[in-house]
Structures are given as structure tokens and as C-alpha cells.
Amino acid sequence: MRLLEPAGETFDERDRVGSAATGWRAAVSAADGGGLTLMGRTSRKLVDAADGPAAGDRGFVNAVAKAFDVLRCFEGYHVRLGNQEIARRTGLPKSTVSRLTYTLTRIGYLAYLPEDLKYKLGEGAAALGSGILRGMDFRVAVRPHLQELADHIPAVCGMTIRDRADMVYIEHAIGHRAASVNSALGARIPIGATAAGRAYAAALAPAEREALLCDLRHQDREQWELLAACLPRALAEQQRHGYALSLGEHIEHINGVAAALWSPAHATHFVFTVGGLAATMPEDRIHADIGPRLLGMLAKVRDLLTGVEQHRVRPLAETL
Numbered sequence: 001m002r003l004l005e006p007a008g009e010t011f012d013e014r015d016r017v018g019s020a021a022t023g024w025r026a027a028v029s030a031a032d033g034g035g036l037t038l039m040g041r042t043s044r045k046l047v048d049a050a051d052g053p054a055a056g057d058r059g060f061v062n063a064v065a066k067a068f069d070v071l072r073c074f075e076g077y078h079v080r081l082g083n084q085e086i087a088r089r090t091g092l093p094k095s096t097v098s099r100l101t102y103t104l105t106r107i108g109y110l111a112y113l114p115e116d117l118k119y120k121l122g123e124g125a126a127a128l129g130s131g132i133l134r135g136m137d138f139r140v141a142v143r144p145h146l147q148e149l150a151d152h153i154p155a156v157c158g159m160t161i162r163d164r165a166d167m168v169y170i171e172h173a174i175g176h177r178a179a180s181v182n183s184a185l186g187a188r189i190p191i192g193a194t195a196a197g198r199a200y201a202a203a204l205a206p207a208e209r210e211a212l213l214c215d216l217r218h219q220d221r222e223q224w225e226l227l228a229a230c231l232p233r234a235l236a237e238q239q240r241h242g243y244a245l246s247l248g249e250h251i252e253h254i255n256g257v258a259a260a261l262w263s264p265a266h267a268t269h270f271v272f273t274v275g276g277l278a279a280t281m282p283e284d285r286i287h288a289d290i291g292p293r294l295l296g297m298l299a300k301v302r303d304l305l306t307g308v309e310q311h312r313v314r315p316l317a318e319t320l
Helices: 016-031 044-049 062-072 083-090 094-106 123-134 138-152 195-203 206-219 221-241 283-306
Strands: 036-038 041-043 110-113 118-121 156-163 166-174 188-190 244-247 254-263 268-277
Touching: 062 083, 062 094, 083 094, 094 110, 094 118, 138 156, 138 166, 138 268, 138 283, 156 195, 166 195, 188 195, 195 221, 195 244, 195 254, 195 268, 206 221, 221 244, 244 283, 254 283, 268 283
Parallel strands: none
Antiparallel strands: 036 041, 110 118, 156 166, 156 268, 166 188, 244 254, 254 268
16 A cells, blocks of 8 residues: 655655645645544544644633643652743743642642642542553553563563653563663653654554644644654554664664554554664664564454454554
8 A cells, every 4th residue: 555645745854844744734634625534534623623722622621721731740649840840841821830730739639748839649640540540451461471572672661652742651561681761650752753652653544643743733843843754754664564663763872663553442552662772672683573573462462452352453554
């Protein structure tokens, strides 16, 4: 199957970022008759969202979105942040942040530490997170497969999901003597520079991919530019190998490879990623050994994610 190419654009070092985003928009818009199609239905809201996350959308509640932006600043239960730091991370005015942190504290999602003049995640947030993880009990069964691959390389293997401009680890395993990378449970890695993010984008249907780019353009311009620029390569890797690469582009001397698995039962893509020293994971070894082992691992765990009667890795025809 021929890859969907940016309409009328040629990618080179001078204009590849701008033409990538513009070309994908033109190609998808033409294919969908001027509207974006998601799950087989044309969505006017996705078209409107291209001009901003809340542009023309009466159903979008800005205050709720901003509250979640505040909560995303706390990357772990141990993190302590003041209003000034939260304002810097979110880009929101300090007065808005003060009202949001007060409200979130009143309802138990943040807790105020008067001795530090800072906030931490509250019991409400912890309960919400633990409830979500309880709904992902399959992680326990997946972990031995991650550990087996991590020990073989050695490397760090993880299972991730997307949250806005990041991929978030929901399970991980560290191989014996593997180089340490940011892979703890709940750790975030950028979508544009990592193999996990590129594999996620490559696994999406064209209209879903366009919606992702629209979201990123407003959420994190740097990651939008990175992802838009590397999409042609990621799609080519997905078509040829079934996985995507990042070779020293996120962390110098660290190479990564990742593949996505669609789960109808959870209505999402789970992305399995492997990261290790470039000396341990050179590109030729990835293609000859690590990549095939990663795809083999996905074949072993797909029943755990999709159910016995629905199990399948999403066909290539659905992802391009």
C-alpha cells in the first residue's frame, strides 16, 4: 500500500517542518471531503478544533481543561510545587493558578503544605489514579514478557499510553546492567522525539493522526514540529518493519524502538518501547534481533489486551 504523502509538498531540510504539518492537513482534508473522519464518522468538532482546542466548541469547558493542566504538573506523589512554578509550567496566569489550586485543594485533589508554601497531589488524585490502574490488571501479566526482553538486550522496556504531548509509562522492566533512562511508572517522555511517540502516531488512521497534530500544535509547539517533521520516516518504518525508531534523538547515545498494539477492549493503542545504549542497540541489531523480538512479544501479549475473541494487532491497512 502506498504511503499517504503530503499533498504537493517536497520534504527538505529547509521546509520539512512547515510542509509536513500543512501537507498532512491538505491530504487528509481532501480525502475526507473537507471534514475529519474519526472511527468512520465525519466530525465537525475535529475540524473546528484545528483553530484551537476550544474554538467554536460550546461543549468545551476551559476551566476543567485548565484544572487538569495543573494536575499534570505533578509527575509523582512526591512532587511539591508552588503556584509560581505551576504557572510557569502551564503558561497560565498566576491568579488563575491560585484559584485552581485552591479549588483542587478544597475537593481533595491537591493538598497544601503550609511549611513549604507548596502543593502536592491529594488523596483524591491518588484514589483516581489507583482506580485507573486497577482497571489495567493485565499489566501484571505483561510485565514478565517485558522483563524477558529487557534482560536479553539488556535495555529498559516499557508499556506506554498517550497523554497530550507525552507518552506515559504504565509498566516497565529494567534489564540486568541496563543503562538507566526515564522509565519509572508514570514517567513521561515527549511524543515527538521518542520511538514510542512516533510508533503511536504511525499506528493511527490518517484522520486520527491529523487530529493528533492539531492537538499538539496548540499543546506543545516543539513536539508538534518534531513529530510533523519525522512522520514520513516513521510511517515508512512502520510499513517496512512494523515498528518505529529514535536513534539518539531524545537522549544522546540512547536508541529506541517501539511498536503499537490496538486494543478494542480499551479503545486505545498501547505502545511497547525499548530503550538502551546505542552501543548495545545499534540500528543493525535493532532490525536483525531486537525489533523482531519486540513484535514477537506483542504477539504473545495481545490476548491479554484485546480479549480472546477480539485479539488482533491492528492491520496495516487500518493504520495508513
